[in-house]
Amino acid sequence: MKRGRPRKHNPHIPAHVDQSALPRGIYFDHRDSGTWYTLDLDHDNKQRRRNVAPASVTLAELHNIMQDRAGADRGTLRFICDQFETSAQYKKLSASTRKDYQYCRQVLVSIPTKVGKPLGELTARRFTSALIQRLIDRIADEGTPSKAAHVLRYLRRVMQWARNRGYLDQNPAQGIEAPVERKQRRLPATAAMAALIDRAKARGMLARNEKGGCPGYLGFVMEISYLCRLRGIETITLTDANELPEGVLTNRRKGSRDNIVRWTPRLRAAWDGAKACRAKVWVSRGTAIPIRSDRRYIIVASHGGALKKSSLDTAWQRFMKAAIEDGAIAAEDRFGLHDLKRKGITDTPGNRADKQEASGHRDDSMMDVYDLSRPLVNPSSD
Template sequence: MSRPRDKQSQIALGLLPRMEARPRKDGSFSFRYHPVGGKPIALGTDRIKALRQVLDITGQLDETGTLKWVWEKWTDERRPSPRWKKLSDGTKDDYRLAWKQLAKTFGKMLISQIDAPMVARYVHIERADSPRRADIEKTLLSNLFKYGITLGVCKVNATIGVEPHGSESRTVSPKAEVLKRFLDWLAQQTPQRRIIAFAAEYVSLAGNRQVEFLPLTWMQVDRAAGEIRTFRAKQRGKKREQVIEVISISPQLSQLLDRLEAIRSDRECLYVFPTRDRNQYTADGFKTLWQRSVHAAMKAGALKAEDRFTFHDLRAYYVTLHKQQTGKLPDIHKNPATTARVYDRNTEVPRASN
């Protein structure tokens, strides 16, 4: 007589119909599938792989209704979802990267079969070593569930109730002497590393995001009027590409522009921070070159491990210095509270006594 299936384990582990979870001495489970009128099929000890095998066996891998199918509908080039259309290019790239990771676990599964325990296990166990990425992947998964409900292939958002890892904003700003030493070292390297140095110095002086300065052209730089005009990123709805930041050119920024003009051998090159072939850097290309530059600087001793900083920290450097010099935070974000919480890294707050 065959061993009865453990229905309680089946429910608790979110298994598909006719699957069995068999407890092992080490506390894990081995999985089997019971086809109608056939012998049990061993599925191994990996629950996700076991679920995929059962979907294969039962012919449910027609992609309609799978998470992959919802992702492709959500991001369809001809008829994308309204939510996808509103996202910035940087966020879209971030979600594409998140999807590559999600697809390994959930891509072939029917979205209606993915439940909260599966999501919680994925976020807090399978992706425990990458908490920030796990939170981004959970956010993407939530968006896909919402669209799946719209498409009629699932009824609930299984990410609801699953706590994110959460992350605190960085609290340390690069030290002026560390930044100068690093930029001086970059200035002696290859032409493209010099461009990285110029970009880093620009952000420390102007506070733009990468998505705002990578497409910056010389036509946006008005030396006569003493200003640079850029579109503010991360605006939604009617304000998308409507909020223009007008940055006054300080003496330090003017000197930087002089140096950038000096290396502009090709007057037809439009971009202020061009690639080797005089085009605009992609976000991934710039990120790769920055990371390689940082690693090379550390290897050469120009940057110590304890002094290492991210490129985004330079935006905080600008905000922190601006407050020290003017006594107030700059207008770099639509929500001033975000500027104060994320970018202001001053450790001393002066105030007058009565």
């Protein structure tokens, strides 16, 4: 076994153990009757102590213990997940995807098993498709099918990565039946959407610490997301470089095609309003204005820098909760920020092909998700 740097002599280590030949990563605690222990990092990167043997063990037994631990650790699900998180493929993922994967990882490795160990401590090579199917079904049966679906997607990704790099002989997560997730395709009512946009603009003019106030950018985010058919993250990452003479150049994610949304009086007013709100923040905070246009975000946070998606989501939830409590909209009219994109696509004039071109979706099937309009057609005969 590979040894670390030479150890300093420890007078407390039992005399029958040759200190110069100790395996790397094992230490001796002389208190009480004496204990050999190791130090491991948990999922939160915190060091944890684990006692592995009493003081009476021999040097050979200590080597066997450490060899067994190394062999077991390399084959566990936790070890494979750890290796995946240090890979270049994982680091290229978006922050939101990594956050979702970390959540799914913690769910998986902590699942209790009949052998008395959590799932993360079991050897991944012994996993079967039947075992994984039972796990996914169990999570889904707890009333959380979306959680089960996320965990399954994560496990497929990790095990395929491990198979391609020799950690596993096969990917037992392939072919597993995914749970049916709840479909939540809400279409905001026109009146409710208009009321909330007006409310956000009015409340955004209040002082930040004034009761009933909301971030000044929120109303403009809603307008631009709806008019340009954008996700929230796409709206808050628009910059001055996206402002073209003919319209707004989109920056769509998930493989959608970018397009240019022509200027209308309403879109121009929302765009200029967002820039005026940004200028007000920059002046009050004394923010250094970036020279490059692609670094000047249209939507900025209260500190003058780029707005995080998590901050936008928090602001939206607070705004929506307050609107319902105040009676501005009914509870059943509640919708998510992403639903504004669905509303924008549905309200786009033209046929299905026109809507698909405007939305940037490459796959025609996505229109079943985002276009909830009902075509007006002629009868079969006069």
